[in-house]
Amino acid sequence: MSRKKAPKSVIKRLPVYLRILDNLIRRDVEVISSRGLSDETGFTAEQIRKDLAYFGAFGTRGTGYNTSYLRDKLMRIIGLDKKTRLVIVGAGYLGKALTRYNVLKNPYVDIVGVFDANPQEVGSEIEGIKIQSIEDIPEVLNKQNVKVAMITVPAEAAQKVVDSLISLGITAILNFAPTKLIVPRKVQVHNADLTIELQSLIYYVMEEEKEEKESRIQK
Amino acid sequence: MSRKKAPKSVIKRLPVYLRILDNLIRRDVEVISSRGLSDETGFTAEQIRKDLAYFGAFGTRGTGYNTSYLRDKLMRIIGLDKKTRLVIVGAGYLGKALTRYNVLKNPYVDIVGVFDANPQEVGSEIEGIKIQSIEDIPEVLNKQNVKVAMITVPAEAAQKVVDSLISLGITAILNFAPTKLIVPRKVQVHNADLTIELQSLIYYVMEEEKEEKESRIQK
Numbered sequence: 001m002s003r004k005k006a007p008k009s010v011i012k013r014l015p016v017y018l019r020i021l022d023n024l025i026r027r028d029v030e031v032i033s034s035r036g037l038s039d040e041t042g043f044t045a046e047q048i049r050k051d052l053a054y055f056g057a058f059g060t061r062g063t064g065y066n067t068s069y070l071r072d073k074l075m076r077i078i079g080l081d082k083k084t085r086l087v088i089v090g091a092g093y094l095g096k097a098l099t100r101y102n103v104l105k106n107p108y109v110d111i112v113g114v115f116d117a118n119p120q121e122v123g124s125e126i127e128g129i130k131i132q133s134i135e136d137i138p139e140v141l142n143k144q145n146v147k148v149a150m151i152t153v154p155a156e157a158a159q160k161v162v163d164s165l166i167s168l169g170i171t172a173i174l175n176f177a178p179t180k181l182i183v184p185r186k187v188q189v190h191n192a193d194l195t196i197e198l199q200s201l202i203y204y205v206m207e208e209e210k211e212e213k214e215s216r217i218q219k
Numbered sequence: 220m221s222r223k224k225a226p227k228s229v230i231k232r233l234p235v236y237l238r239i240l241d242n243l244i245r246r247d248v249e250v251i252s253s254r255g256l257s258d259e260t261g262f263t264a265e266q267i268r269k270d271l272a273y274f275g276a277f278g279t280r281g282t283g284y285n286t287s288y289l290r291d292k293l294m295r296i297i298g299l300d301k302k303t304r305l306v307i308v309g310a311g312y313l314g315k316a317l318t319r320y321n322v323l324k325n326p327y328v329d330i331v332g333v334f335d336a337n338p339q340e341v342g343s344e345i346e347g348i349k350i351q352s353i354e355d356i357p358e359v360l361n362k363q364n365v366k367v368a369m370i371t372v373p374a375e376a377a378q379k380v381v382d383s384l385i386s387l388g389i390t391a392i393l394n395f396a397p398t399k400l401i402v403p404r405k406v407q408v409h410n411a412d413l414t415i416e417l418q419s420l421i422y423y424v425m426e427e428e429k430e431e432k433e434s435r436i437q438k
Contacts, residue, residue: 008261015418023399042227078418079425093316098413100312105397106414108421147424150417172424174417178324180242188423190416194317195325197409198369198393199234199297202327204407205366205391206298 006054013051014078016041021071033064080108085144087170089161090152091116091131094176098150103127113140117157134161141168148172155179225273232270233297235260240290252283299327304363306389308380309371310335310350313395317369322346332359336376353380360387367391374398 020040024032034045041048052058052070055077059065075081088095091114102109104127115134116122122133132140140146149170153161158177165173172188175181181189239259243251253264260267271277271289274296278284294300307314310333321328323346334353335341341352351359359365368389372380377396384392391407394400400408 011419011422012415014422015412015415018418019412019415078422080418080421082425084421084424093312093319097312097316101397101413102417106417109417147427148420171427172420174420178320188420190420192413192416193234193238194320194411196231196234196238197411198321198325198328199237199299200230201367201391201393201407201409202299202303203230203233203297205303206301208366208390 004054006051010051010054013041013043014074016043017048017051018071018074018078018080021067021074024067025071029067031064032067034059036064075108083108083110084148085110085112085146086148086150087111087113087115087137087140087146087165088150088152089115089134089137089165090154090177091118091121091126092152095150095152096126098152098176099126099129103129112144112146113137117153137164138168141165141170146170148174150174150176151181152176223273225270229270229273232260232262233293235262236267236270237290237293237297237299240286240293243286244290248286250283251286253278255283294327302327302329303367304329304331304365305367305369306330306332306334306356306359306365306384307369307371308334308353308356308384309373309396310337310340310345311371314369314371315345317371317395318345318348322348331363331365332356336372356383357387360384360389365389367393369393369395370400371395 017037020037034048037048038045056073058070058073086109088099088111091099095114095116099111099114102111111129114126114129114131115137116131117134119133121131124131147170149165149172151158151161151173155177158175158179159181162173162181162183166183166187171186173181173183173190175189175191176194178193178195183189236256239256243259253267256267257264275292277289277292305328307318307330310318314333314335318330318333321330330348333345333348333350334356335350336353338352340350343350366389368384368391370377370380370392374396377394377398378400381392381400381402385402385406390405392400392402392409394408394410395413397412402408
């Protein structure tokens with residue numbers, strides 16, 4: 001295992017490649033060049049070749065990548081060829097949406113618990129999974145080896161929830177709470193910010209309106 | 220307006236800078252260097268200086284950026300100093316979560332309609348906004364100038380919904396449906412993929428487990 005460790009930015013692009021490959025396979029595209037992958041992803045062909053080279057030699061010079069082969073390799077590299085156990089803490093609308101989405105769409109995910117602080121939510125079911133009280137988290141995590149948690153609690157509750165999860169063995173957190181979490185170095189936190197995409201979209205709408213106004217003035 | 224047009228990748232980083240600046244201001248940090256911004260964002264200092272230079276000269280050489288000043292400038296550049304009208308189509312768990320989140324947290328957003336195809340949802344309220352039938356979309360969009368839509372309908376319904384929205388004047392779409400949308404060139408689509416962050420997180424968990432196993436074997 002003397003291979004150079006791939007930086008975080010590369011790892012974040014692997015799921016994008018996977019998504020594109022899924023689309024290509026659905027469209028019966030069997031082979032794609034790094035140039036073709038560039039058109040689909042918006043990353044440069046050179047970037048794509050460099051990214052994939054961290055994990056091995058997958059393409060054929062002058063031909064490109066076999067889409068199914070590369071897809072299977074990426075699934076294994078990311079770790080989606082096995083089920084990953086995870087818990088979801090916070091069963092508001094977003095927690096429920098994520099539970100349903102993962103049960104229906106992500107076969108590589110095994111949701112071993114969905115928890116909420118609200119007694120009125122506890123006991124109700126989403127896609128066959130019963131919502132449990134957050135007080136039951138230690139019991140569930142002590143019984144099973146779980147490393148991954150999704151957090152959809154309110155911002156002001158997030159840090160406390162996360163501290164407790166880390167003390168119970170969680171090492172990877174997908175944080176949907178709009179707050180910055182403080183965690184030990186060995187814990188990975190990815191922040192899923194639903195606002196960032198919206199803001200960059202608003203930028204383009206505003207630009208368009210500005211251009212429209214300017215072209216009207218010029219007339 | 221001879222300024223060079225900023226590429227999409229730059230525009231996508233502006234909200235990240237904004238988020239970091241908000242955090243810094245909350246921590247009473249008044250000035251930050253591009254180096255400091257680099258530590259907070261993970262982008263290189265050079266990248267940050269280059270990104271911001273598209274929009275003007277905001278820093279002082281040798282000192283850095285005034286956080287409040289840069290924040291206000293970015294708000295204006297992105298277009299968050301005015302309210303943007305938008306509609307949300309799909310009032311399942313995710314649509315409701317987005318409605319609530321935007322009403323409570325995003326003062327620059329004005330949700331003028333939330334729509335769903337399910338008659339059982341129509342008439343119920345989230346944060347004071349009444350869910351309307353998707354059949355009411357044309358009436359609402361004809362009455363008001365709306366350019367932005369968030370789509371949280373099932374994948375198989377998304378294209379039809381989007382075609383209809385575009386015919387009614389929508390030019391910017393934030394798509395949460397797990398499908399690729401086909402739109403005219405002048406329409407902006409941003410795909411918000413809740414799975415991509417999860418997958419790169421799973422990669423790190425798998426890596427960690429591999430390392431643990433290897434270190435056990437070596438013992």
